[in-house]
Amino acid sequence: MNGLLSFSSNMFVVAFFLYCASFILFAVALMGRRWSNRDPVAHSKKWGKIAFAASSLGLIFHLIFFVTRWIGGKHIPVSNMYEFMSFLSMMVMVAFTVVYLIYRKTLLGLFAVPITIIIMAYAAVFPQEVQPLIPSLQSYWLKIHVTLAAAGESFFAIGFAAGFMYLIRTVDFKGTEKKAKRQQRWVEVVFFSVILVISFIATVFIFRSAGYESVFTQTKVTGQPGAEQTVTQTVSYKLPPIVGPYQSKVVSYEPFLGMSKPLFNAPSWMNGVNAGRKFNTIIWTFITGIILYAVLRLIARKPLGRAASPLMEGIDPDDLDEISYRAIAIGFPIFTLGALIFAMIWAEIAWGTFWSWDPKEVWALICWLFYSAYLHLRLSRGWQGGKSAWLSVIGFLVVMFTLVGVNLVIAGLHSYAGVD
Structure with missing residues (x-):
């Protein structure tokens, strides 16, 4: 098969x-x-x-x-x-x-x-x-x-x-009145939304093809006071970590553009071992989306x-x-x-x-x-x-x-x- x-x-x-x-x-x-x-x-x-x-x-x-x-x-x-x-x-x-x-x-x-x-x-x-x-x-x-x-x-x-x-x-x-301007802006928002999806796909493919990976361990304490349990989990990043996991330690880190560590860690209210990784993906999507949109605007000149x-x-x-x-x-x-x-x-x-x-x-x-x-x-x-x-x-x-x-x-x- x-x-x-x-x-x-x-x-x-x-x-x-x-x-x-x-x-x-x-x-x-x-x-x-x-x-x-x-x-x-x-x-x-x-x-x-x-x-x-x-x-x-x-x-x-x-x-x-x-x-x-x-x-x-x-x-x-x-x-x-x-x-x-x-x-x-x-x-x-x-x-x-x-x-x-x-x-x-x-x-x-x-x-x-x-x-x-x-x-x-x-x-x-x-x-x-x-x-x-x-x-x-x-x-x-x-x-x-x-x-x-x-x-x-x-x-x-x-x-x-x-x-x-x-x-x-x-x-x-070509309209300059308020209604026309508002509609023009919202059409651009729709274009930008589509570009964000394309940017996410392109970013993942590029770094996956390059074999990028950084690994962290995250330790969390669970359970009631007096009966706490410590759980350590591994988080693998396929995109350069702008955001690291909450309360984590670096196992292996692949530098990118001079970054030797994440710029900051995910906040404590982001639940789940993969919350930081997902937040990192969202940030990368917006960064590449903004760049791609800007390039297309420069090409179109409008x-x-x-x-x-x-x-x-x-x-x-x-x-x-x-x-x-x-x-x-x-x-x-x-x-x-x-x-x-x-x-x-x-x-x-x-x-x-x-x-x-x-x-x-x-x-x-x-x-x-x-x-x-x-x-x-x-x-x-x-x-x-x-x-x-x-x-x-x-x-x-x-x-x-x-x-x-x-x-x-x-x-x-x-x-x-x-x-x-």
Whole structure:
């Protein structure tokens, strides 16, 4: 089976590069029409079809990866962060394919395909070994719960892409009045949020490729007065320690840029042996994110929203609004079944309770309530256009925090999922 799992990993890589090629082809379809000597519309349609064919071929290889890993691992590959994020990226492409076949909007690929690429790259950060299932995961409800939740979230991703495109299309980036300035700033915040995820992935890959590691031991005293117990645990840092663990000692330290020790230690209120390491990762993500954003601003010589705005010329904003709404309307009932109803059934079987106020459960409920409010405001209050687009963007940022922030920062029942 090791050979099959190796083949599966190769299919993942092939799919990733096909998606990257598809993204480039979508860019050629849209940007190249400006320099085409022939009919720009014909140019866009021709290259758009080629780009979609490349993305569809990538999806086929992605499906082969999923099936072969399932066979080789002897269980559905959604049981840890690597497998789940790989599956989510595949479902985003499935959702994109469905929506594209309905609306035939080439521009959607320029924003939807990168979401898949980023999620796949994010998945590759985590351990990729097939892990034996712990008892709570040995249930067919796992298959139903996780797959439906990911399917719903994938349509939310398409809704985000279309909603963000709507904002770039309609926000007045040349306006100087207060409302226009506020919208411009928030569009930049969304761009920066996406850049933070990319920066996290890039930073981890760079230092992992360099083989960086520093090791600390942390000693904690637990128990009641008079019956204290001392527990010593080892913490391994894969990024240079700007923040060291609370009350720790250095076992091995690899200097970086003249730093011979952490600048400071994590505060005592950060619970958990890995709290300092996670805080360190967050700091590095913001440092590299700010640098990458600044570089992109220097290249564009203008805010990123204003630089992207010309790509939307000739696009009907009403079509983007409709695509965003329809994608979320499709995803919401699927997410409801997977992330709430079947999740509670599985929780009862695995842990003996339908609801335990686990952080992941709470944030899944917050996502559901948010999209419930979105559909309510859209249907009963007529919140269309800009208001609806902002909600679709904010909603997916909440989803991403649920998938990224909760799993990596907040400890809970879902922290089993290979997040080292």
